[in-house]
Amino acid sequence: MRSLWPDLEPLLDQVQRPARYIGGEEGAVAAAHGPGKVAWLLCYPDSYEVGLPNQGLQILYEILNERGDATAERAYAPWGDLEALMRRQGLPLFSVDTHLAAGEFDILAFNLSSELVYTNVLNLIDLAGVAVRSADRSGDDLLVGAGGHCAFNPEPLADFVDFFVLGDGEEVVGEITEAVVAHRAGGRREVLGALAGVDGVYVPAAYRVSYCGSSTVVTPRWVEAPDVVEKRTIPSLGDWPYPKRQLVPLTEVVHDRLNVEVFRGCTRGCRFCQAGMITRPVRERPAEQVRTMVSEGLRRTGYDEVALTSLSTADFSGIEQLVADVVGPEDGAGGAGCPAVTVSLPSLRVDAFTVGIAAELQRARRTGLTFAPEAGSWRLRQVINKLISAEDLDAAVEGAFSQGWRRVKLYFLVGLPTETDEDVLGIAALARRCVELGRRHVRGASVTVSVGGFVPKPQTPFQWFGQNTVEELRRKIALLADDLRADRSVRLKWHDPEATLVEGLASRGDRRLGAVIEDVWRSGGTFQEWSEHFDYRLWLDAMERHGLSVEDCAYRHRSDSEALPWDHLSAGLHKDFLWQDWQDALAESGLEDCRWTPCYDCGACTGYGIEHVVASATPPAGGSQGTGQDLLRPGPVPVRLLETRQPAGVS
Amino acid sequence: MRVRLRWSKQGKIRFCGHRDAARIWERAVRRAGLPVAYSQGFSPRPRISFGLALATGQESVAEYLDVDLRASGEELYDWAAGMPERLSAVLPDGMTVHDACPLRPGAVSLQEAVTSCTWEFALTKTDTALAAAWVEQVRSADSLPLQRERKGRTTTSDVRSAVGDLHILDASDRSVLVAELGTKPRAVRPAEFLHLIAPPLAAGCVRRLHQWITRDGERYEPLAPEAGALAPGGDVLAAASIDAVPAAQQEVCA
Numbered sequence: 001m002r003s004l005w006p007d008l009e010p011l012l013d014q015v016q017r018p019a020r021y022i023g024g025e026e027g028a029v030a031a032a033h034g035p036g037k038v039a040w041l042l043c044y045p046d047s048y049e050v051g052l053p054n055q056g057l058q059i060l061y062e063i064l065n066e067r068g069d070a071t072a073e074r075a076y077a078p079w080g081d082l083e084a085l086m087r088r089q090g091l092p093l094f095s096v097d098t099h100l101a102a103g104e105f106d107i108l109a110f111n112l113s114s115e116l117v118y119t120n121v122l123n124l125i126d127l128a129g130v131a132v133r134s135a136d137r138s139g140d141d142l143l144v145g146a147g148g149h150c151a152f153n154p155e156p157l158a159d160f161v162d163f164f165v166l167g168d169g170e171e172v173v174g175e176i177t178e179a180v181v182a183h184r185a186g187g188r189r190e191v192l193g194a195l196a197g198v199d200g201v202y203v204p205a206a207y208r209v210s211y212c213g214s215s216t217v218v219t220p221r222w223v224e225a226p227d228v229v230e231k232r233t234i235p236s237l238g239d240w241p242y243p244k245r246q247l248v249p250l251t252e253v254v255h256d257r258l259n260v261e262v263f264r265g266c267t268r269g270c271r272f273c274q275a276g277m278i279t280r281p282v283r284e285r286p287a288e289q290v291r292t293m294v295s296e297g298l299r300r301t302g303y304d305e306v307a308l309t310s311l312s313t314a315d316f317s318g319i320e321q322l323v324a325d326v327v328g329p330e331d332g333a334g335g336a337g338c339p340a341v342t343v344s345l346p347s348l349r350v351d352a353f354t355v356g357i358a359a360e361l362q363r364a365r366r367t368g369l370t371f372a373p374e375a376g377s378w379r380l381r382q383v384i385n386k387l388i389s390a391e392d393l394d395a396a397v398e399g400a401f402s403q404g405w406r407r408v409k410l411y412f413l414v415g416l417p418t419e420t421d422e423d424v425l426g427i428a429a430l431a432r433r434c435v436e437l438g439r440r441h442v443r444g445a446s447v448t449v450s451v452g453g454f455v456p457k458p459q460t461p462f463q464w465f466g467q468n469t470v471e472e473l474r475r476k477i478a479l480l481a482d483d484l485r486a487d488r489s490v491r492l493k494w495h496d497p498e499a500t501l502v503e504g505l506a507s508r509g510d511r512r513l514g515a516v517i518e519d520v521w522r523s524g525g526t527f528q529e530w531s532e533h534f535d536y537r538l539w540l541d542a543m544e545r546h547g548l549s550v551e552d553c554a555y556r557h558r559s560d561s562e563a564l565p566w567d568h569l570s571a572g573l574h575k576d577f578l579w580q581d582w583q584d585a586l587a588e589s590g591l592e593d594c595r596w597t598p599c600y601d602c603g604a605c606t607g608y609g610i611e612h613v614v615a616s617a618t619p620p621a622g623g624s625q626g627t628g629q630d631l632l633r634p635g636p637v638p639v640r641l642l643e644t645r646q647p648a649g650v651s
Numbered sequence: 652m653r654v655r656l657r658w659s660k661q662g663k664i665r666f667c668g669h670r671d672a673a674r675i676w677e678r679a680v681r682r683a684g685l686p687v688a689y690s691q692g693f694s695p696r697p698r699i700s701f702g703l704a705l706a707t708g709q710e711s712v713a714e715y716l717d718v719d720l721r722a723s724g725e726e727l728y729d730w731a732a733g734m735p736e737r738l739s740a741v742l743p744d745g746m747t748v749h750d751a752c753p754l755r756p757g758a759v760s761l762q763e764a765v766t767s768c769t770w771e772f773a774l775t776k777t778d779t780a781l782a783a784a785w786v787e788q789v790r791s792a793d794s795l796p797l798q799r800e801r802k803g804r805t806t807t808s809d810v811r812s813a814v815g816d817l818h819i820l821d822a823s824d825r826s827v828l829v830a831e832l833g834t835k836p837r838a839v840r841p842a843e844f845l846h847l848i849a850p851p852l853a854a855g856c857v858r859r860l861h862q863w864i865t866r867d868g869e870r871y872e873p874l875a876p877e878a879g880a881l882a883p884g885g886d887v888l889a890a891a892s893i894d895a896v897p898a899a900q901q902e903v904c905a
Contacts, residue, residue: 005663010855012666012708013708017668018666018707018708019666019667019668019671019707021666022663022664022666022667023663024663024664024743024744024745025743026743248678250664250667250671250675250743251667251668251671252670252671252674299682300682301678301682302677302678302679302680302681302682302741303678304681
């Protein structure tokens with residue numbers, strides 16, 4: 001095995017931001033390759049700046065390197081300038097750890113967190129020096145794997161990726177490693193067969209696809225393959241205190257701070273939110289472990305900022321105490337004069353309680369606070385099950401401005417099911433209301449409204465919904481822009497509706513979309529999630545060349561009776577639960593958070609024999625927490641309480 | 652009280668830019684547990700002043716920075732003495748602290764004080780004779796016009812006086828050019844220097860060997876007593892030089 005560094009080094013004088021290719025981060029592992037070991041190349045299919053902070057890959061990197069039978073290194077998509085030089089000189093994709101060629105590894109594994117990276121995945125497989133299509137790979141060629149949220153409908157990439165992992169990766173990467181060790185002597189087909197038999201692993205080659213009317217039916221053709229692949233779920237986050245050694249990059253990246261995951265899963269039940277649907281149930285990390293991970297992490301990395309991550313961190317049991325402990329005294333850990341640690345909570349809930357926590361976090365600098373009401377009217381918020389009442393929102397916004405924040409940012413989706421122009425204009429009214437509330441407390445109070453186009457996602461109640469057309473999204477955004485034109489205090493930002501459509505195509509596409517992705521990649525369409533590189537024309541042309549219609553793939557409403565391209569893959573949610581939730585949505589009926597109310601049997605707990613893991617069976621302060629829930633209804637609560645430590649002296 | 656450090660940046664880490672290095676330093680002083688002073692304001696930062704920026708891709712065995720500690724007297728000397736080891740342990744591979752010394756209050760800042768730097772250029776694709784001729788041309792030139800662009804305007808200035816001593820060290824398979832380039836009023840950059848005479852010389856690795864402060868006809872380095880360094884051991888620190896860098900670290904830039 002030879003390091004490509006001597007070949008790479010002269011190129012780095014000619015490219016932008018060469019530090020992203022050198023490795024050497026604090027926390028990087030000196031990879032120990034060996035003949036018996038399975039070598040994983042964990043790859044984030046976007047630039048280093050976006051990919052390095054990915055916690056999923058960092059967790060697997062550590063877990064694999066702790067095993068005796070595996071070794072793991074990392075790779076990221078080289079930026080266009082370096083890629084051009086690499087291709088000219090015949091240099092393949094390399095690991096940043098020891099600069100080994102991708103071909104020296106056994107498995108090239110991708111994290112898929114966005115559909116728009118799919119063309120990058122193909123590009124990186126090609127840059128790794130193997131055939132792009134799985135069927136054209138043979139013998140000892142790299143095994144190409146992928147996991148992450150997009151794996152819950154992997155069909156558009158099914159022709160290019162040898163195996164997908166559904167759900168939490170912590171346990172299954174070990175099982176995959178063992179299957180490869182046990183079967184590699186038997187050849188590629190035997191290895192893939194063994195992988196198809198691992199719980200949570202989907203091997204597309206092991207299935208046959210038939211198209212019947214609007215239905216897509218995927219059925220096993222190998223005996224090893226189950227009819228339905230069920231996702232993997234780790235029952236307890238406390239058993240997996242990873243990353244233990246978060247990577248500290250040598251150059252600036254996004255989310256450049258310590259990140260500690262405080263819980264996984266969310267049962268708020270927002271119907272548009274794929275993450276909340278596919279990561280159930282809620283599994284809290286014990287508060288004591290969070291505190292240890294924060295204090296050790298800060299000491300080890302030298303960061304002065306930590307993010308407590310989850311899908312809704314204010315829901316963590318005892319969040320107030322945790323935040324107080326983490327922020328520490330006014331004079332930080334270093335003593336007098338040393339500033340306190342900055343704590344950030346991504347994904348804030350919208351209510352006064354949350355603002356109180358935010359005030360605790362940002363004692364000094366209060367510039368901007370972000371909330372996500374998602375929809376402009378109470379009616380539509382019931383449809384999407386984001387049950388924030390107007391009072392909650394007022395209290396949150398007024399709380400923010402009265403405590404010194406000067407700018408509030410609001411996130412919304414347009415193109416939601418049942419949305420009317422009135423709902424869209426409700427966004428403008430809401431923004432104006434916020435400015436009005438702000439002016440009572442702050443001169444020059446301003447509100448930024450950020451609008452994204454809604455993309456229906458697989459494994460959610462909205463998977464049957466026909467996405468709004470590009471024209472319709474444009475019209476709604478124009479309506480909003482027009483209405484807000486005179487308001488100098490409201491700033492409107494929106495996401496490109498064309499990119500929204502392409503995301504929608506890839507999100508619910510079937511295996512036939514693979515040809516389109518390959519076509520776009522071959523036409524030079526990489527880094528499609530970067531607006532300066534996104535090329536709508538390439539996608540439309542490729543769709544036409546392959547006889548696929550945008551109408552059919554994205555715009556039409558799907559019916560109860562049709563088989564969906566991902567029906568053979570399960571996030572634990574019963575299809576009839578999802579359908580019922582879809583019907584409830586259309587009936588404008590909300591659904592409670594099952595963490596604190598009786599189980600409605602979505603399937604995620606009951607199907608896998610697991611439960612919520614939370615430290616408190618009662619919701620934290622804030623009453624209904626802005627959900628409008630009636631929490632007084634009796635019934636068994638499916639909660640496994642975390643063990644609380646006995647006070648000293650009590651046996 | 653202020654402490655001045657000399658540190659080196661060699662190997663892969665040379666691809667980290669000046670801003671990246673600054674962030675690495677901020678984390679390093681926290682990790683090393685130094686009683687560093689913080690700036691005032693909404694987002695307090697450790698008070699570190701960097702000297703002349705090193706371009707991305709260049710190596711150096713003569714980087715300097717000043718860091719303010721919340722310590723004085725004997726305590727300050729103790730902290731300073733421990734800094735090379737403490738900081739080197741938490742800095743990434745390729746970044747090493749070699750010397751640390753408290754500064755006399757009121758010592759001139761690095762940015763202001765340094766008047767020239769000695770650079771080493773590993774010449775590529777150049778036979779020794781060609782390089783020797785190039786050097787001779789520079790040496791004998793009466794004027795060395797340098798065209799520079801700033802804010803869209805091109806200006807030409809004669810930098811002859813900024814180009815100091817230069818010579819070629821012959822190694823077995825390649826040659827190394829060593830040159831002292833002035834930094835006042837505006838620094839002559841290594842890349843600009845190689846283009847002073849056409850055809851330009853092509854260099855592989857560029858490494859900063861020394862930073863010099865010339866005042867009243869005397870030349871010394873930033874950790875010399877004349878620059879404000881308060882060394883209990885006196886001349887030990889003043890003698891800080893490239894020889895202090897272990898050989899293993901010198902051969903990183905092939």
